[in-house]
Amino acid sequence: MKTFILTLYVLIWPVMAAGVLAVLSRGVWRDMRRAKRNGEHLV
Numbered sequence: 001m002k003t004f005i006l007t008l009y010v011l012i013w014p015v016m017a018a019g020v021l022a023v024l025s026r027g028v029w030r031d032m033r034r035a036k037r038n039g040e041h042l043v
Contacts (some may be wrong), residue, residue: 035042
């Protein structure tokens with residue numbers, strides 16, 4: 001049981017990092033589309 005918990009602890013970090021990356025990428029993609037639609041620069 002101890003090994004199982006340690007394995008879950010080690011494997012949860014890549015899942016959390018992928019989730020954060022997905023949220024950030026979605027926000028940037030949405031901002032890019034909005035800027036293009038309004039004829040503005042992203043930066």
